[in-house]
Amino acid sequence: MNLITIHFERLPDWVGALPEITLLVFAAAVILLDLFITRKGVLAVVSIIGLVVSGLFSAGFWGLNRSFFNDMLAVDSFAVFFKILLLGVALLIILASTDYVRKFRRFQGEYYALILLSTLGMMLMAAATDLISLFISLELTSITLYILVSFLKDRKSTEASLKYLLLGAIASAVLLYGMALVFGVTGETQLVSIVQSLTAHAYGSFAANPALTMGIVLMIAGFAFKIAAVPFQMWVPDVYEGAPTTITAFLSVASKAAGFAIIMRVFLTSFRAHVTLGHEWGLIFAALAVISMTIGNITAIPQTNIKRMLGFSSIAQAGYLLVGLAATGTFTGFESSMHGTMFAQKGVLFFLASYAFTNIGAFIAVIIISSKINSDNISDFSGMGKRAPLLALALTLCLVSLIGIPPTAGFMGKFYLFSMAASNGLLWLVIIAVVNSVISAYYYLRVVKVMWFNEAPSMERVTSSVAPLVALAVCCLGVLLLGIIPGLVMRLAEQAAMAVF
Amino acid sequence: MDFNYLSVILFLPAVGAIVIAVAKGANEKLIKRLAAVFTFVPLALALYLFIAFDRSASAAGAFQFEENYLWIAPLGARYHLGVDGLSMPLLLLTAFLGFLAVLISWKVHDRPREFFAWLLLMETSIIGVFISLDLLLFFVMWEIEVVPMYFLISIWGSGRKAYSAIKYVIYTLVGSAFMLAGILALYFGTNSLNMVDIANLGLGAYQTMIPAAAIFWLLFIGFAVKLPVFPLHTWLPDAHTDAPTAVSLMLAGVLIKMGGYGMIRLCVSFFPDVAVKYAQPLIILALIGIIYGAAVTLVQKDIKRLIAYSSISHMGYVLLGIFALGNLSLTGAALQMFSHGIVTGLLFAMAGLVIHNIEERDLTKLGGLARQVPVMAAVFSIAGLASLGLPTTSGFAAEFLIFLGSYNSTVVPHITVYTIIAIVGVVLTAGYILWMLQQAFFGPVKQRFDNVKDADGLEKFYTFILIAVIMLVGIYPAVLTDVFKLGIAPIAKLIGG
Numbered sequence: 001m002n003l004i005t006i007h008f009e010r011l012p013d014w015v016g017a018l019p020e021i022t023l024l025v026f027a028a029a030v031i032l033l034d035l036f037i038t039r040k041g042v043l044a045v046v047s048i049i050g051l052v053v054s055g056l057f058s059a060g061f062w063g064l065n066r067s068f069f070n071d072m073l074a075v076d077s078f079a080v081f082f083k084i085l086l087l088g089v090a091l092l093i094i095l096a097s098t099d100y101v102r103k104f105r106r107f108q109g110e111y112y113a114l115i116l117l118s119t120l121g122m123m124l125m126a127a128a129t130d131l132i133s134l135f136i137s138l139e140l141t142s143i144t145l146y147i148l149v150s151f152l153k154d155r156k157s158t159e160a161s162l163k164y165l166l167l168g169a170i171a172s173a174v175l176l177y178g179m180a181l182v183f184g185v186t187g188e189t190q191l192v193s194i195v196q197s198l199t200a201h202a203y204g205s206f207a208a209n210p211a212l213t214m215g216i217v218l219m220i221a222g223f224a225f226k227i228a229a230v231p232f233q234m235w236v237p238d239v240y241e242g243a244p245t246t247i248t249a250f251l252s253v254a255s256k257a258a259g260f261a262i263i264m265r266v267f268l269t270s271f272r273a274h275v276t277l278g279h280e281w282g283l284i285f286a287a288l289a290v291i292s293m294t295i296g297n298i299t300a301i302p303q304t305n306i307k308r309m310l311g312f313s314s315i316a317q318a319g320y321l322l323v324g325l326a327a328t329g330t331f332t333g334f335e336s337s338m339h340g341t342m343f344a345q346k347g348v349l350f351f352l353a354s355y356a357f358t359n360i361g362a363f364i365a366v367i368i369i370s371s372k373i374n375s376d377n378i379s380d381f382s383g384m385g386k387r388a389p390l391l392a393l394a395l396t397l398c399l400v401s402l403i404g405i406p407p408t409a410g411f412m413g414k415f416y417l418f419s420m421a422a423s424n425g426l427l428w429l430v431i432i433a434v435v436n437s438v439i440s441a442y443y444y445l446r447v448v449k450v451m452w453f454n455e456a457p458s459m460e461r462v463t464s465s466v467a468p469l470v471a472l473a474v475c476c477l478g479v480l481l482l483g484i485i486p487g488l489v490m491r492l493a494e495q496a497a498m499a500v501f
Numbered sequence: 502m503d504f505n506y507l508s509v510i511l512f513l514p515a516v517g518a519i520v521i522a523v524a525k526g527a528n529e530k531l532i533k534r535l536a537a538v539f540t541f542v543p544l545a546l547a548l549y550l551f552i553a554f555d556r557s558a559s560a561a562g563a564f565q566f567e568e569n570y571l572w573i574a575p576l577g578a579r580y581h582l583g584v585d586g587l588s589m590p591l592l593l594l595t596a597f598l599g600f601l602a603v604l605i606s607w608k609v610h611d612r613p614r615e616f617f618a619w620l621l622l623m624e625t626s627i628i629g630v631f632i633s634l635d636l637l638l639f640f641v642m643w644e645i646e647v648v649p650m651y652f653l654i655s656i657w658g659s660g661r662k663a664y665s666a667i668k669y670v671i672y673t674l675v676g677s678a679f680m681l682a683g684i685l686a687l688y689f690g691t692n693s694l695n696m697v698d699i700a701n702l703g704l705g706a707y708q709t710m711i712p713a714a715a716i717f718w719l720l721f722i723g724f725a726v727k728l729p730v731f732p733l734h735t736w737l738p739d740a741h742t743d744a745p746t747a748v749s750l751m752l753a754g755v756l757i758k759m760g761g762y763g764m765i766r767l768c769v770s771f772f773p774d775v776a777v778k779y780a781q782p783l784i785i786l787a788l789i790g791i792i793y794g795a796a797v798t799l800v801q802k803d804i805k806r807l808i809a810y811s812s813i814s815h816m817g818y819v820l821l822g823i824f825a826l827g828n829l830s831l832t833g834a835a836l837q838m839f840s841h842g843i844v845t846g847l848l849f850a851m852a853g854l855v856i857h858n859i860e861e862r863d864l865t866k867l868g869g870l871a872r873q874v875p876v877m878a879a880v881f882s883i884a885g886l887a888s889l890g891l892p893t894t895s896g897f898a899a900e901f902l903i904f905l906g907s908y909n910s911t912v913v914p915h916i917t918v919y920t921i922i923a924i925v926g927v928v929l930t931a932g933y934i935l936w937m938l939q940q941a942f943f944g945p946v947k948q949r950f951d952n953v954k955d956a957d958g959l960e961k962f963y964t965f966i967l968i969a970v971i972m973l974v975g976i977y978p979a980v981l982t983d984v985f986k987l988g989i990a991p992i993a994k995l996i997g998g
Contacts, residue, residue, distance in 0.1 A: 400648060403674075406641040415637065415681070416576070422685040427711055430685060431719075434678035441674050445651065445667060453655050453663065490575035 016068035016075045019057040019083060020120055026050025027116035034109020044098055047112040051091045058083040065499060071190055072133040081349060081496035082126035082261045089254045089356050090119040095471035096364045097246045104151055111151060118144035122258035131179045131189040134262060142168050149243040160242025167235045175222025181215030194270040204274030220284055226259035227318050230292040240311030248307055249363035252314040257352045260321055264345050268328060268500045282329020285322050286429050293319030293436040300443045305376050306366055309443060316440060317355055323433050324348035327421040344424055346497035347417035350490055354409030354482045358401040361475030364468055365395035372462045378447055383456020391462060392451045394476050399444040401479045404437045409482035505568050506550055507582040510543040511628050518621035521614055529613045536617040540600040547596035554589055556983055562991030578694050581635040586988030587835060588631045590981050591762060594842045598754040599624035602747040604963045605850050616657055619649040630759045636684050636694040647673050657745040665739040672726050672736035680723025686711045700770045717775040720767050728760030730820055731790040734813050741809035746853025753812050754846040758838045761819045773995040780913045783824040788922050790817030795929035804862050807937055808848045814926060815841045821923055822903040825916060828993035830906025833899055835985045840895035840974060847884040847967040858954050869946035874955040878942040880964045885934040887971050890927055895974035912996055
C-alpha cells in the first residue's frame with residue numbers, strides 16, 4: 001500500500017476527525033437542549049443540522065488519501081463515501097422519526113442523540129485502519145444500537161434488546177478472538193502492517209498457517225453477525241420486529257453498510273496478501289452468500305408481519321452484497337488490461353447506496369401506514385391503494401426495487417454488482433443470486449397484491465406530517481434516479497473503490 | 502436523422518400513461534380519448550417510418566433511424582435505438598395493436614385511470630424491446646413489462662386472476678433471471694453491450710472463460726419462457742385466459758413475439774455456430790409444441806383457453822422456422838410472428854366480444870349464434886380460417902414460407918422428416934378451429950341468445966381493419982417479406998443458409 005501524500009499542508013490530526021467531532025458536539029448539544037426545550041421538534045432540527053454540517057466536512061475530504069492519529073483512522077474517498085451514505089441514512093431516519101417519537105413518553109432527546117452517536121460509531125468503522133480503532137468503533141455502534149432497540153420499553157422491545165445484546169456480545173467476543181489470533185500470527189494491529197507481515201512470512205493461503213486461518217474465519221463470523229448473514233442471523237427477526245420501526249430501518253441499512261465497509265477495509269487491505277488467500281476467503285463469502293440469499297428469501301415467504309418480512313428480506317439483500325464481497329476475493333483483474341474497471345467493491349458500494357434509498361423508503365412507508373392502522377400485519381394493509389394511493393405507490397416502487405425490476409435503483413445495483421461477480425469468474429454464483437431474486441418477487445408482490453387488490457376495511461385516509469413524507473419522496477426520487485441515470489453515483493463508487501486497494 | 506422518431510414512438514405511450522395517471526379532473530371519457538391519442542400518434546409515426554424505410558439492397562443488415570447517446574458511462578451502456586428489416590414490422594405491429602387495445606378496452610369501466618395508464622406503460626416497454634440495440638436497455642425494457650402485466654391481470658382479469666398473474670410474473674422473472682446471467686456473461690466476454698457490434702464481430706473475436714454454448718442456453722431459456730417453448734409454456738394458458746381482452750390481445754399479439762425476436766436477434770445472430778449445433782433438439786421441441794399444443798387445444802371448452810392453447814402450437818411453427826436456420830424459414834418465422842399477432846389479436850378481440858355480449862364462454866353451451874349475431878360470426882370465421890392457414894390469409898403465407906424454407910434447409914439433418922411431421926399440425930389446427938366455429942356459431946339456434954347484441958360501430962371498425970390487414974398480408978406478403986428479408990439475410994448469411 002502506498003500512501004500518496006497529496007500536496008495538502010500537514011494537517012493536524014483533529015482536522016481529519018472534523019466530521020466526527022462535529023457529530024459528537026451536536027449529540028451533546030441535543031442532550032443538553034433536551035433539558036430546557038419543551039418543543040421536542042427542535043431537537044430533530046438540531047440533529048439534522050449536525051448531520052448536514054458533518055456531511056459537508058466529510059465531502060471536503062473527497063479525494064484525499066491520508067491517515068490520522070498514528071494511522072488509526074484513514075481519510076480517503078472510501079471512508080468519505082460511506083460517511084456521506086451513513087449521514088444521509090441517519091438524516092432520513094430522523095426525518096421519518098418526527099411522528100414516531102410520540103410513542104416514547106420520555107427520552108426523546110436521548111433518542112436523537114443516540115442516533116447521532118451510533119452514526120458516529122459507524123463513520124469511525126468506515127475510517128478505521130487499525131484493529132483496535134476498528135473494534136472500539138464497532139462497540140460504540142453496537143452499544144448505542146442495543147439501547148435504541150429497547151426504546152419502546154414494551155415486552156417485545158425489551159426482549160429484542162436483550163437478545164441483541166447477548167448475541168452481539170458473543171459476536172464481539174468471537175471477533176476479538178479472531179483479531180487476537182491474527183495479531184498473534186503477525187504481531188501487528190495495523191491493517192497495512194498485517195499484510196506486510198503476511199507477505200514477509202509467505203502466508204499466502206489457509207494451509208500455510210492454521211492460526212491465521214482460524215483468526216480469519218472467526219473474524220468473518222464476527223462480522224457476519226453485524227451484517228446479518230446466515231448462519232449468524234438468528235437475532236434478526238425478533239430484533240427487527242421488537243425494535244421501534246425507525247430503528248429497524250436504521251439497523252437494516254446503516255448498520256449493514258458500516259459492516260460491509262469494515263469487512264472490505266480489513267479483507268481488501270490485510271488479507272489479499274496472495275491470490276490464493278483471496279480466493280479462499282472469497283469462497284467462504286460465496287458460501288455465506290448462497291445460504292443467506294436462499295434462507296433469507298425462503299423464510300420471508302411465510303411471514304405475516306411486515307417488519308419480520310423486511311427483516312428476512314434484508315438477510316437476503318446481505319446475501320446479494322456478499323456476492324460482491326466474494327467477487328472482491330476472487331478478483332482476477334491483476335494482470336488484465338481492464339485492471340481497475342473490475343474492482344468488485346465498487347459494485348458493493350453502489351448496491352449499498354441503492355439499497356439504502358430503497359429499504360429506507362419501504363420502511364418509511366410502512367411506518368406511516370402502520371402508525372395509522374396500528375398494526376404491522378401485512379393483511380391489514382389491504383386496500384391501501386384506495387386509502388392512500390401515493391403512499392401505496394411509493395411502497396410499491398420500493399418493493400419493486402427490492403425485487404430488482406427496472407427502472408429502479410435495485411435493478412441497477414444488482415446489474416452492476418452481478419456484472420462484477422460474473423467478470424471475476426463467479427457466474428455460477430450470479431445464477432443462484434438471480435434465481436433468488438425471482439423467489440423474492442413472490443413475497444414482495446404479496447404486499448403489493450394486498451394493497452391494491454384487496455378491499456379496504458375502511459375508507460379513512462392515511463395522513464402524516466410533512467417530514468416523513470419529504471423523506472419518503474427523497475427515497476423514491478433516489479430509487480428512480482439511481483435506476484435511470486446511475487452514471488454519477490457509479491463514478492463516485494468507482495473512485496471510492498480505488499482507495500482501498 | 503434530425504428528428505428522433507423512435508424515441509417519440511417509444512416514449513409517447515409512457516408519457517400518456519403519466520398524463521392519465523396525474524390528470525386529476527379527467528373523467529372516464531377523457532381518459533379513453535387521451536389513451537387513444539397517445540397510442541394513435543405512435544402508430545401514425547410507425548406507419549410513416551415503415552413507408553420511409555429504405556428497402557434497397559444496400560440497406561440489408563443496416564439499422565435505420567438510429568439514435569445513439571451515452572447513457573451510463575461507467576458501464577459503457579448507451580441509449581441506442583434503431584430498426585432493421587426484422588424489427589421494423591414488429592414495431593409497426595406493436596404500435597398497431599397498442600392502438601387497437603385501447604379501442605377494444607372502450608367498455609372497461611372499472612378503475613379506468615389505472616387500467617389505461619398500465620396499458621400504455623406496457624406498450625412503451627414492448628416497443629422498447631424491439632428497437633433497443635443496447636443489451637442493458639433491451640433488458641430494462643424487457644423487464645419493465647412485468648409490473649403493468651401483473652396489475653392488469655390481477656385487477657381486471659377474470660377467473661383465477663391472482664394465481665395467473667403471479668404465475669406469469671414468476672415464470673417471466675425466472676426466464677429473465679437466466680437471460681440476465683447470459684447478458685452479464687456476454688458483457689464480461691466482450692466488454693460491450695452493443696448488440697450491433699457483438700453480432701458483427703461474432704463471439705469468435707473474444708476468448709472467454711465461459712463457453713459460448715452456456716451463454717446461448719442462458720439467453721435461450723429467457724426467450725423460451727416468453728415464446729413459449731414446450732415445456733416452459735404452462736403460464737400461457739392461464740395468463741391469456743384470465744387476462745382482460747385488451748391484455749390478451751397484447752400478450753398473444755406482441756408480447757410473446759419478444760421471445761421469437763430475441764431468439765433471432767441474440768441467440769442466432771450472436772451464436773450461429775452454437776445454433777447450428779443445437780438446432781436438431783430445438784426443432785424436436787418445436788414439433789412437440791406444435792403437436793402437443795394442437796392436441797390439447799382440441800379438448801378445450803373455454804373459448805379463450807382454446808385460443809390461448811392454439812398460440813402454443815403456432816409458436817411452435819416460429820421455433821421451427823427459426824431453428825431450421827434457412828433464409829426462407831427465418832423469414833417465414835418472422836412473418837408468422839406478425840401474422841399470428843394480428844390473427845390471434847382478432848380472435849381474442851372476438852372472443853372478448855362474445856364473452857362480453859353473450860356472457861357465456863363455455864363452447865358447449867354456445868351454439869347457433871350465426872343467426873343472432875351475423876357480423877360477429879362472420880368475423881370470427883374469417884379469423885379462424887386465417888388461423889388455420891387458409892390461402893389468401895396471412896396465416897397461409899407465413900406457414901407456407903416456414904414449411905418451404907425448413908423443407909429445403911441444408912443445415913439441419915433429417916429436416917424433411919421434421920417438416921412433414923409439422924405439417925400434420927396444420928390438420929389438427931383445422932380440426933379445433935372448425936370445431937370451435939361449429940360449436941359457437943352453427944348448429945341449432947338457441948332461444949336464450951335471441952336478444953344478444955351484435956358488434957357495434959366501433960367494434961366493426963377495428964375488426965374490419967384487422968381483417969383488411971390479414972387479407973393484405975395474405976394476398977401480397979411481399980409488403981412485409983421485402984422488409985423482413987433485409988433483416989434476415991445478413992443473419993442467414995452467418996449460418997451459410
